[in-house]
Amino acid sequence: KNEVEQSPQNLTAQEGEFITINCSYSVGISALHWLQQHPGGGIVSLFMLSSGKKKHGRLIATINIQEKHSSLHITASHPRDSAVYICAAIPLPNSGGSNYKLTFGKGTLLTVNP
Amino acid sequence: NAGVTQTPKFQVLKTGQSMTLQCAQDMNHNSMYWYRQDPGMGLRLIYYSASEGTTDKGEVPNGYNVSRLNKREFSLRLESAAPSQTSVYFCASSEAGGTASYGYTFGSGTRLTVV
Numbered sequence: 001k002n003e004v005e006q007s008p009q010n011l012t013a014q015e016g017e018f019i020t021i022n023c024s025y026s027v028g029i030s031a032l033h034w035l036q037q038h039p040g041g042g043i044v045s046l047f048m049l050s051s052g053k054k055k056h057g058r059l060i061a062t063i064n065i066q067e068k069h070s071s072l073h074i075t076a077s078h079p080r081d082s083a084v085y086i087c088a089a090i091p092l093p094n095s096g097g098s099n100y101k102l103t104f105g106k107g108t109l110l111t112v113n114p
Numbered sequence: 115n116a117g118v119t120q121t122p123k124f125q126v127l128k129t130g131q132s133m134t135l136q137c138a139q140d141m142n143h144n145s146m147y148w149y150r151q152d153p154g155m156g157l158r159l160i161y162y163s164a165s166e167g168t169t170d171k172g173e174v175p176n177g178y179n180v181s182r183l184n185k186r187e188f189s190l191r192l193e194s195a196a197p198s199q200t201s202v203y204f205c206a207s208s209e210a211g212g213t214a215s216y217g218y219t220f221g222s223g224t225r226l227t228v229v
C-alpha cells in the first residue's frame with residue numbers, strides 16, 4: 001500500500017465546475033506539496049503547506065494534519081487546468097524517513113472540457 | 115530565468131550505451147534530487163544530494179551513479195543502459211532538505227528511451 005493515496009485517479013469536469021482532489025497519507029509529515037504536470041510537460045509546485053489553508057488564484061489547498069488528509073480545490077475550472085495533479089508528502093525525520101525524500105501519490109488526471 | 119535546467123530533453127540510447135544527464139540550478143539551493151517517472155508508478159527517487167559534497171541512494175538507485183559537481187550541478191549517469199531504464203527523468207532542488215519552510219523546484223524533464 002502506497003503511503004500517499006490520491007483520489008480520484010481520473011476526473012472529468014465541465015468548464016466552470018468546482019473540482020476537489022483528495023490526498024491521504026499514512027506517515028507523519030512535516031509538510032505536503034501539491035504539484036501540477038501538464039501532458040508531456042514539467043512539474044510545477046503549486047503549494048507547500050503544513051497546516052490550514054493556502055489560496056492562489058482559483059486554487060485552494062487545505063490540510064488537516066490530525067486526520068492526515070489534504071485537498072486541492074479548483075474553482076471555476078477551465079480547460080487549461082487539465083493536467084495531472086500530484087500530492088507529495090515530506091516525512092518527519094523521526095517517522096522512519098528522511099525529510100529529503102518526498103513520498104509521492106500516483107497523481108490525479110484532471111480533464112476539463114469546454 | 116531562475117530555476118532548474120536539465121539537458122538533454124530527449125535521448126534515445128541502445129542497450130549497453132552510457133550517458134550522463136545534466137542538471138543545474140541557479141537558486142543557490144543546498145539539496146538536489148534525481149527522480150524517475152513511470153506510468154502507474156508515480157515519481158521515485160533515484161539519488162539525492164543533501165548538500166554539496168554528499169550523495170545518497172534513494173528508492174531505485176541500481177544502474178545509476180551521480181556526481182554533485184558543485185553546489186549548482188548534479189549529474190546522473192547511466193553506465194550501461196537497459197530497456198528498464200526507459201523513463202522520464204526529473205531533476206529537482208530545494209533550499210534545505212525540503213523542510214516546511216522551503217519548496218521544491220523541478221526541471222522540465224528528460225525523456226529517455228532505451229532500445
